[in-house]
Amino acid sequence: MLRRTWVYYPAMHVLESVLYAEDLDAARAFYVEFLRLPELWFDGGRHMFLRCDGSVLIVFKPSKTMIPDVGVPPHGTVGAGHLAFSATEAEIEEWRGRLEAAGRPIIEEIHWPNGAHSIYFHDPAGNVLEFATPNLYAP
Amino acid sequence: MLRRTWVYYPAMHVLESVLYAEDLDAARAFYVEFLRLPELWFDGGRHMFLRCDGSVLIVFKPSKTMIPDVGVPPHGTVGAGHLAFSATEAEIEEWRGRLEAAGRPIIEEIHWPNGAHSIYFHDPAGNVLEFATPNLYAP
Numbered sequence: 001m002l003r004r005t006w007v008y009y010p011a012m013h014v015l016e017s018v019l020y021a022e023d024l025d026a027a028r029a030f031y032v033e034f035l036r037l038p039e040l041w042f043d044g045g046r047h048m049f050l051r052c053d054g055s056v057l058i059v060f061k062p063s064k065t066m067i068p069d070v071g072v073p074p075h076g077t078v079g080a081g082h083l084a085f086s087a088t089e090a091e092i093e094e095w096r097g098r099l100e101a102a103g104r105p106i107i108e109e110i111h112w113p114n115g116a117h118s119i120y121f122h123d124p125a126g127n128v129l130e131f132a133t134p135n136l137y138a139p
Numbered sequence: 140m141l142r143r144t145w146v147y148y149p150a151m152h153v154l155e156s157v158l159y160a161e162d163l164d165a166a167r168a169f170y171v172e173f174l175r176l177p178e179l180w181f182d183g184g185r186h187m188f189l190r191c192d193g194s195v196l197i198v199f200k201p202s203k204t205m206i207p208d209v210g211v212p213p214h215g216t217v218g219a220g221h222l223a224f225s226a227t228e229a230e231i232e233e234w235r236g237r238l239e240a241a242g243r244p245i246i247e248e249i250h251w252p253n254g255a256h257s258i259y260f261h262d263p264a265g266n267v268l269e270f271a272t273p274n275l276y277a278p
Contacts, residue, residue: 011177013192015271016223017156020216038150040276053152054193056276062218073247073259075267077159077216079201084155108212120212128214132154137179137195 014055019081020062021125024048027059030124034102057083080126084118087131092119095131114138153194158220159201160264163187166198169263173241196222219265223257226270231258234270253277 021027024044031050032039040049040056046064050057062076087095099106099121107128108120116136121129160166163183170189171178179188179195185203189196201215226234238245238260246267247259255275260268 011190011192012174013225013273014153014156014194014196014222015225015273015275016221016269017153018221035151051150051276053150055153057153058221060221066218071247071249073261073267075219075221077218077220079205079216079218080214081216081220082155082157082197082199082214083153086152086154108210110210122212128212130155134152134154136154137190 017052017055017057017083018075019057019059019083019123019125019127020077021059021123021127022061022063023124024059024061026124031057031059034098052085080122080128082128082130084130084132084136086134089117089133092117092131092133095119112136155195155197156191156222157197157199157214158222158262158264158266159216160198160262160266161200161202162263163198163200165263170196170198173237191224219261219267221267221269223269223271223275225273228256228272231256231270231272234258251275 028042028048031037031048037050037052037057040051042048046061048059060076062078066074066076068074096106096119104121106119106121110118114135116133118130118132123129167181167187170176170187176189176191176196179190181187185200187198199215201217205213205215207213235245235258243260245258245260249257253274255272257269257271262268
């Protein structure tokens with residue numbers, strides 16, 4: 001029965017992750033121009049859709065999406081959200097230099113017990129972003 | 140040069156998506172027992188880590204993570220966040236029945252112009268979750 005359950009419910013795939021930012025022009029400068037995430041759609045008054053590997057990251061303007069508008073249920077948060085991207089050790093070192101050069105210094109760095117490595121930094125809206133080596137969740 | 144840029148910056152992989160819920164016991168009943176997401180770690184006072192396909196969904200208790208604690212930068216939001224899981228049409232029909240039976244009715248349903256199909260529902264904390272067919276972002 002357990003096996004049947006697992007066959008029936010494989011791990012679900014996250015298709016959309018979401019962060020919120022009131023200033024989407026500033027968010028665009030950061031996520032598209034600096035982080036180089038390919039942009040799918042940008043509407044500075046409501047949303048920015050960014051292509052990631054196998055999923056889409058959406059940055060919504062919460063003061064807009066908290067109010068019913070285009071037919072999707074209202075949603076929106078205030079405060080600092082969090083999201084982590086995979087990055088190799090070599091990529092982390094590249095991003096360290098680029099982040100410092102862009103005036104967005106690393107705010108924390110953790111070497112995890114299992115050998116994984118994370119750096120943390122803020123986006124312009126104050127969300128806490130992380131680059132973590134892909135082995136972060138390795139057994 | 141453009142090609143070089145793309146080789147250098149492939150689409151980044153989202154390793155961790157995050158939602159927030161003050162009542163993590165209620166969140167666990169929903170995400171683990173009802174949605175059947177495999178649980179990696181649960182600490183009812185701070186967090187719940189859930190395995191998804193190729194990524195991890197973390198539900199944090201914002202009143203805890205907004206205050207510096209275990210060394211990671213403070214973060215946390217209030218309000219309704221959003222996240223979408225992939226689901227086939229057949230899975231959406233299965234979930235429709237299960238959601239109704241669980242007293243968590245579908246709050247919106249959208250048939251997108253490109254043929255994709257989404258249903259929306261609330262988690263116990265008021266976050267807006269979505270099941271969307273995998274072709275939602277198909278060209």
